[in-house]
Amino acid sequence: MAVSALTENLKNGGVGRDIPQNPLTREVSRSITHQRSSFSYSTSPEAARHRPSFHESGSPFLIRTMTGAAPKKLQPFREQDIKILLLENVNKTGQDVLREQGYQVEALKSSLPEDQLIEKIKDVHVLGIRSKTKLNSRVLAAAKNLIVVGCFCIGTNQVDLKYAADHGICVFNSPFSNSRSVAELIIAEIICLARQLGDRSNEMHQGIWNKVSAKCWEVRGKTLGIVGYGHIGSQLSVLTESMGMRVIYYDVVNLMSMGTAHQVSSLDELLKGADFVTCHVPELPETKNMISTKEFEQMKQGSYLINASRGSVVDIPALIEAMKSGKIAGAALDVYPSEPAGNGDYFTNDLNSWAEDLRRLKNIILTPHIGGSTEEAQSAIGVEVAESLVRYVNEGVTIGAVNMPEVTLRSLTMDEPDHARVIFIHQNVPGVLGRVNKVLSDHNVDKQMSDSRGDMAYMMADISNVKQAEIDTLYRDLEGLKERIITRILY
Numbered sequence: 001m002a003v004s005a006l007t008e009n010l011k012n013g014g015v016g017r018d019i020p021q022n023p024l025t026r027e028v029s030r031s032i033t034h035q036r037s038s039f040s041y042s043t044s045p046e047a048a049r050h051r052p053s054f055h056e057s058g059s060p061f062l063i064r065t066m067t068g069a070a071p072k073k074l075q076p077f078r079e080q081d082i083k084i085l086l087l088e089n090v091n092k093t094g095q096d097v098l099r100e101q102g103y104q105v106e107a108l109k110s111s112l113p114e115d116q117l118i119e120k121i122k123d124v125h126v127l128g129i130r131s132k133t134k135l136n137s138r139v140l141a142a143a144k145n146l147i148v149v150g151c152f153c154i155g156t157n158q159v160d161l162k163y164a165a166d167h168g169i170c171v172f173n174s175p176f177s178n179s180r181s182v183a184e185l186i187i188a189e190i191i192c193l194a195r196q197l198g199d200r201s202n203e204m205h206q207g208i209w210n211k212v213s214a215k216c217w218e219v220r221g222k223t224l225g226i227v228g229y230g231h232i233g234s235q236l237s238v239l240t241e242s243m244g245m246r247v248i249y250y251d252v253v254n255l256m257s258m259g260t261a262h263q264v265s266s267l268d269e270l271l272k273g274a275d276f277v278t279c280h281v282p283e284l285p286e287t288k289n290m291i292s293t294k295e296f297e298q299m300k301q302g303s304y305l306i307n308a309s310r311g312s313v314v315d316i317p318a319l320i321e322a323m324k325s326g327k328i329a330g331a332a333l334d335v336y337p338s339e340p341a342g343n344g345d346y347f348t349n350d351l352n353s354w355a356e357d358l359r360r361l362k363n364i365i366l367t368p369h370i371g372g373s374t375e376e377a378q379s380a381i382g383v384e385v386a387e388s389l390v391r392y393v394n395e396g397v398t399i400g401a402v403n404m405p406e407v408t409l410r411s412l413t414m415d416e417p418d419h420a421r422v423i424f425i426h427q428n429v430p431g432v433l434g435r436v437n438k439v440l441s442d443h444n445v446d447k448q449m450s451d452s453r454g455d456m457a458y459m460m461a462d463i464s465n466v467k468q469a470e471i472d473t474l475y476r477d478l479e480g481l482k483e484r485i486i487t488r489i490l491y
């Protein structure tokens with residue numbers, strides 16, 4: 001958008017806050033010929049779920065800067081205006097991908113308490129988190145400029161995905177890059193529990209030689225019951241079969257068995273048949289306390305329980321009772337109902353009334369949510385999620401998004417001058433596309449894709465023969481549509 005047009009727009013109470021008062025920007029804006037780019041999104045007050053206007057939010061209106069030499073790839077705006085906050089020690093690989101784009105990247109080692117988080121994300125455009133940072137509606141509502149969240153992990157239960165989608169905030173994750181790491185941890189735990197390795201090791205650390213074979217077992221020939229046969233569960237199935245275990249699994253979906261594993265039709269059936277039960281389901285209302293007193297009663301005498309999914313899945317006081325009674329011979333927990341923001345003191349009764357009881361149990365392996373914490377997994381996740389963020393910010397591509405329809409068009413090239421990429425995130429109601437296309441009808445729509453998910457929809461169109469001055473009108477007309485959630489024009 002040209003400076004003059006934007007200023008005019010602002011005077012009219014329009015969408016932008018202010019153009020960066022940067023001589024370079026002004027000079028560049030004047031000198032742009034065919035390689036133009038702008039990034040804009042804003043909101044109107046009509047519908048409650050719309051984002052507040054730029055005016056209120058104080059978001060910068062981002063204008064692409066051309067530095068003379070043609071860029072390698074068409075970039076849609078001034079990259080250095082994009083503010084990114086990364087929490088929870090996102091791997092350097094991910095930070096590097098984002099910094100290479102020229103974005104402003106701030107990376108913190110831990111998560112933040114809610115009020116500090118709200119303060120900190122007021123003006124960020126992109127937020128990167130892992131499993132600890134809770135992005136509820138209160139937090140998201142405070143993030144006026146946020147357009148995208150990257151979960152540098154598998155789970156997305158920490159984000160209010162519906163609220164985010166309804167407010168035009170796209171969410172990405174890494175669906176499987178740490179699955180192998182988790183599966184390998186479970187293998188280690190199965191053997192450690194069967195042989196009581198944790199206890200023997202602790203005893204030796206205390207100077208005690210305690211050579212026993214009673215209730216120590218080989219895993220060969222034993223039955224593993226996998227609850228949730230997704231990326232991790234199915235990987236585990238293959239690995240454990242190769243150790244001579246028999247595998248049964250329970251999943252709400254009918255799934256192809258790996259090897260000779262066998263899907264059972266109910267959780268009860270799995271619990272009754274397994275020597276080891278391991279949970280790999282997402283955090284959902286249906287999986288809350290999925291393993292509690294009744295389920296422990298159904299399990300075999302002297303069986304084992306492993307949970308590296310989410311802390312809400314296993315009822316810990318019920319587990320303590322089942323272990324005290326001897327029904328459950330051992331357990332491994334990697335996840336807990338409440339987990340701390342960073343490293344330090346945690347496992348005391350101050351935070352969890354059952355912590356001391358749990359720590360006193362025999363043959364229980366307690367780990368601090370390290371299932372996905374390997375160099376390989378973190379490095380791969382860093383690149384994967386950061387690249388999704390770059391594609392979304394620069395080109396509006398939602399492939400891999402967990403809360404929006406997947407929409408993409410091939411990238412614009414330098415051979416396509418005077419093009420604009422229009423992104424229109426809107427409420428999914430009848431007639432809206434007709435109105436959008438009426439706005440676009442003065443231009444040649446080279447390509448267009450639209451898809452919906454629930455209440456919201458995402459439209460992407462590349463239009464050609466767009467003069468810079470026309471962008472303003474286009475933007476304003478789209479912003480004027482009452483169904484609009486966010487409009488972005490990348491050109």
Ligand SMILES: NC(=O)c1ccc[n+]([C@@H]2O[C@H](COP(=O)([O-])OP(=O)(O)OC[C@H]3O[C@@H](n4cnc5c(N)ncnc54)[C@H](O)[C@@H]3O)[C@@H](O)[C@H]2O)c1
Binds near residue numbers: 175250284369372
């Ligand atoms: N400890 C860690 O560090 C760590 C690392 C990665 C993932 N996780 C957790 O593990 C979970 C599983 O990971 P994944 O990659 O295998 O996920 P996934 O989505 O590939 O698989 C989950 C499976 O659970 C099934 N499922 C859902 N609800 C169910 C129910 N009520 N009963 C039975 N099955 C049900 C699904 O159909 C799916 O097949 C993640 O959601 C995440 O919370 C933890």
Ligand SMILES: O=C(O)[C@H](O)COP(=O)(O)O
Binds near residue numbers: 152156178372373
């Ligand atoms: O969801 C996940 O991928 C795991 O729970 C790992 O989370 P983390 O990245 O916070 O360790």
